[in-house]
Amino acid sequence: MDKAYQKLIDGNRLYALSKKFDDPEYFKKLSLGQKPDYLWIGCSDSRVPANEVTSTESGEMFVHRNIANVVVHTDFNLMSVLEYAVTVLEVKHIIVCGHFGCGGVRAAMGSGSFGLVDNWLRNIKDVYFKHRAELDAITDEDKRADRLTELNVIEQVRNLAKTKIVQAAWSQGKKIEIHGWVYGLNNGLITELNVSHEEKDDIESIYRYKIDK
Numbered sequence: 384m385d386k387a388y389q390k391l392i393d394g395n396r397l398y399a400l401s402k403k404f405d406d407p408e409y410f411k412k413l414s415l416g417q418k419p420d421y422l423w424i425g426c427s428d429s430r431v432p433a434n435e436v437t438s439t440e441s442g443e444m445f446v447h448r449n450i451a452n453v454v455v456h457t458d459f460n461l462m463s464v465l466e467y468a469v470t471v472l473e474v475k476h477i478i479v480c481g482h483f484g485c486g487g488v489r490a491a492m493g494s495g496s497f498g499l500v501d502n503w504l505r506n507i508k509d510v511y512f513k514h515r516a517e518l519d520a521i522t523d524e525d526k527r528a529d530r531l532t533e534l535n536v537i538e539q540v541r542n543l544a545k546t547k548i549v550q551a552a553w554s555q556g557k558k559i560e561i562h563g564w565v566y567g568l569n570n571g572l573i574t575e576l577n578v579s580h581e582e583k584d585d586i587e588s589i590y591r592y593k594i595d596k
């Protein structure tokens with residue numbers, strides 16, 4: 384039997400011991416409840432672990448990850464996470480974090496088909512199509528992929544602002560900021576993109592809902 388997974392169980396024992404060593408009450412406090420200030424929407428890529436790359440602790444960040452950090456308004460999984468984060472946890476910041484070298488973004492740029500994920504990545508093909516003039520003008524393929532990675536994050540930030548969940552929270556006076564970031568696999572650094580939304584007026588009127596307060 385392959386016991387390679389045993390390192391995970393051993394790693395867990397080490398984790399629990401070291402946390403308790405630093406603070407005997409650590410798990411007792413965590414078990415009382417969570418009140419994270421941040422919702423992280425990132426890529427499933429194993430090299431972009433949300434807590435690790437932000438040096439945050441358990442309890443600080445509510446996390447949703449999918450292939451290429453896409454926000455789709457018919458995705459019940461993400462929408463459930465978003466609604467819970469906004470209405471119950473009352474997070475103050477929502478972060479969409481993409482990453483350079485994203486296989487999903489790269490796949491969306493090409494014409495290969497990989498199964499079910501093709502349908503998921505169609506959303507990124509749509510981002511490409513929307514920005515095709517800018518992207519087609521970039522001759523270097525890696526640079527074009529990097530720019531599509533950024534544009535994908537920017538569009539997903541906008542998709543969040545287009546949801547009724549976020550707009551209703553803004554109408555109720557909740558301060559929620561949505562940020563777009565990109566993480567560099569080659570240097571471990573996060574870059575903030577010049578896109579953030581904190582009110583309904585930041586998006587085109589066709590996407591604004593009329594909300595009774």
Ligand code: CO
Pocket residue numbers: 426427428450451452482484485486487488
């Ligand atoms: Co990725």
